Amino acid sequence: MGRNLRTCAWCYKPTSMPEVFAADTPLLEWFEDRIDTYCKTNNIDRKILWGAESDWNKVDIPEDLEAELLTYDELVSSVSRKVICSPCLKQDNKLWIKYYNKDFDSDDDLEIKIEDLS
Numbered sequence: 001m002g003r004n005l006r007t008c009a010w011c012y013k014p015t016s017m018p019e020v021f022a023a024d025t026p027l028l029e030w031f032e033d034r035i036d037t038y039c040k041t042n043n044i045d046r047k048i049l050w051g052a053e054s055d056w057n058k059v060d061i062p063e064d065l066e067a068e069l070l071t072y073d074e075l076v077s078s079v080s081r082k083v084i085c086s087p088c089l090k091q092d093n094k095l096w097i098k099y100y101n102k103d104f105d106s107d108d109d110l111e112i113k114i115e116d117l118s
């Protein structure tokens with residue numbers, strides 16, 4: 001079986017990983033931090049500003065931040081089949097746990113399990 005190298009859609013490095021369903025962009029640590037910082041500075045519950053339960057009627061968001069949030073939302077929620085390398089998947093999983101599963105004790109269940117299709 002020859003090494004069938006493809007290109008990671010996120011970092012453009014060669015990888016032998018099979019296709020998975022993934023967003024157009026990985027979670028961006030600097031942007032997640034920006035959301036956290038904005039919420040802390042303005043004393044806003046992160047859930048109100050960002051995520052499934054967000055309610056922008058309850059917060060006053062500056063226009064530039066609103067535009068960035070909308071763009072980021074679009075990128076991380078448009079999922080399609082693409083090849084993502086293992087380091088990218090691990091990093092994305094790490095950030096997911098850090099920013100979206102803060103109360104999650106063990107990451108065992110979230111461990112990336114990808115069948116080798118080759």
Ligand SMILES: [Zn+2]
Binds near residue numbers: 010011085
């Ligand atoms: Zn990658």
